[in-house]
Amino acid sequence: MPIAGLMAEIPGADLCDKLKILENQANSLGIAKNVNIFMELSFLALPVLPSVRITDKGLFKLDID
DSSP states (O other): OTBTTTBOSSOHHHHHHHHHHHHHHHHHTTOOTTOOHHHHHHHHTOTTSSEEEEETTEEEEEOOO
């Protein structure tokens, strides 16, 4: 997303259409249809969540017991 990685400059309906195209391409590459790969990738970068995370500073593994 061009605005702070969070917002687009195009109407929501157009953005939805583009996302559907990307999802179809991901499915054609072997990503299961019941997996929202783009949502999973967006959460992967949140270092505040437990487990392994990737940030611009590198890979982090958090062990919280």
